[in-house]
Amino acid sequence: MSYTADNAQGLIEALPYFQRHAGKTIVVKYGGNAMVDPQLQRQFAEDVTLLKQVGVNPIVVHGGGPQIGSLLERLNIKSEFIDGLRVTDADTMDVVEMVLGGQVNKSIVSLINQAGGKAVGLTGKDASFIRATKLNLKREAKLDQPPEIIDLGHVGDVESIDRSVLDLLTQSSVIPVIAPIGVGRDGASYNINADTVAGKVAEVMGAERLYLLTNTPGVLDKSGELLTGLNVARVKGLIDDGTLYGGMLPKIECALSAVRNGVSSSVILDGRVPHALLLDLFTDQGIGTMIIRENDA
Numbered sequence: 001m002s003y004t005a006d007n008a009q010g011l012i013e014a015l016p017y018f019q020r021h022a023g024k025t026i027v028v029k030y031g032g033n034a035m036v037d038p039q040l041q042r043q044f045a046e047d048v049t050l051l052k053q054v055g056v057n058p059i060v061v062h063g064g065g066p067q068i069g070s071l072l073e074r075l076n077i078k079s080e081f082i083d084g085l086r087v088t089d090a091d092t093m094d095v096v097e098m099v100l101g102g103q104v105n106k107s108i109v110s111l112i113n114q115a116g117g118k119a120v121g122l123t124g125k126d127a128s129f130i131r132a133t134k135l136n137l138k139r140e141a142k143l144d145q146p147p148e149i150i151d152l153g154h155v156g157d158v159e160s161i162d163r164s165v166l167d168l169l170t171q172s173s174v175i176p177v178i179a180p181i182g183v184g185r186d187g188a189s190y191n192i193n194a195d196t197v198a199g200k201v202a203e204v205m206g207a208e209r210l211y212l213l214t215n216t217p218g219v220l221d222k223s224g225e226l227l228t229g230l231n232v233a234r235v236k237g238l239i240d241d242g243t244l245y246g247g248m249l250p251k252i253e254c255a256l257s258a259v260r261n262g263v264s265s266s267v268i269l270d271g272r273v274p275h276a277l278l279l280d281l282f283t284d285q286g287i288g289t290m291i292i293r294e295n296d297a
């Protein structure tokens with residue numbers, strides 16, 4: 001490859017962005033659907049490593065839904081989802097812990113370390129830093145009836161996050177890589193949606209930005225065009241008219257909750273674009289959908 005003045009120009013244009021984000025915490029949710037090929041995974045690891053190198057504090061929270069699904073299939077265990085959440089019996093929980101806490105977590109840690117970073121993998125069970133309680137899904141019932149409670153087994157909701165554990169890591173050269181598994185007061189493991197954990201980590205850490213890397217260019221309108229900027233009011237309209245559905249619903253909820261609770265912006269980003277994180281953070285061309293608080297847009 002021959003280098004030109006354009007390469008230098010790209011770096012110079014990134015300079016104000018390096019300065020703006022230096023010292024800030026950026027939480028990156030790396031979805032299982034975004035981990036599509038080894039080349040993209042290496043590029044993701046390079047991006048996170050570069051962030052740390054230029055003085056930003058990245059924290060990675062990963063998913064792994066499709067990876068859990070394929071091991072369950074090999075073991076002849078059925079996958080079932082209700083409202084985007086996996087029904088998790090005891091056998092499924094063992095598989096979730098094996099895949100998220102083991103295979104997926106360690107492969108991301110290893111890729112970041114190969115890229116020259118210093119990643120440390122952890123689940124919420126380490127130092128009990130993600131306390132969880134059993135999630136009981138509420139569904140509106142018929143008029144005058146109490147809401148229906150759906151039992152999802154070992155699915156958890158975040159009760160609290162001990163930021164001192166993450167502070168210890170981020171204040172050093174370490175990049176934390178978190179698997180979305182929480183621990184109950186009795187030591188039980190809970191399977192938590194990775195978007196939910198990423199949102200809560202971003203809130204507790206007072207992050208500047210929450211990135212949700214997935215397999216769509218961002219939030220699309222009814223004709224498939226990318227919506228580059230959204231605020232709370234606009235999102236409500238898109239939910240009501242059915243533009244947002246399925247897996248996008250919990251994702252957008254968590255993006256909104258983060259900005260309502262102190263995170264400056266949440267961005268839904270296409271993890272299939274090489275170096276999507278760097279392009280969005282360090283160039284003029286924001287490439288995903290940015291969600292900010294009401295009245296800010």
Ligand SMILES: Nc1ncnc2c1ncn2[C@@H]1O[C@H](COP(=O)(O)OP(=O)(O)O)[C@@H](O)[C@H]1O
Pocket residue numbers: 031032033034063065195213214215216218219220221243244245246247248249251
């Ligand atoms: N308006 C929308 N714009 C883009 N994607 C949408 C929209 N509404 C629903 N979706 C769906 O949401 C999916 C992303 O959510 P999900 O599959 O749960 O991602 P992940 O596994 O990365 O968390 C997209 O692949 C798409 O099928």
Ligand SMILES: CC(=O)N[C@@H](CCC(=O)OP(=O)(O)O)C(=O)O
Pocket residue numbers: 030031032033062063064065066068084085086096155156180191192193194195
């Ligand atoms: C309760 C629940 O649904 N947990 C998810 C955890 C992984 C996840 O969220 O992975 P993605 O981000 O890749 O979808 C699951 O078991 O699939």
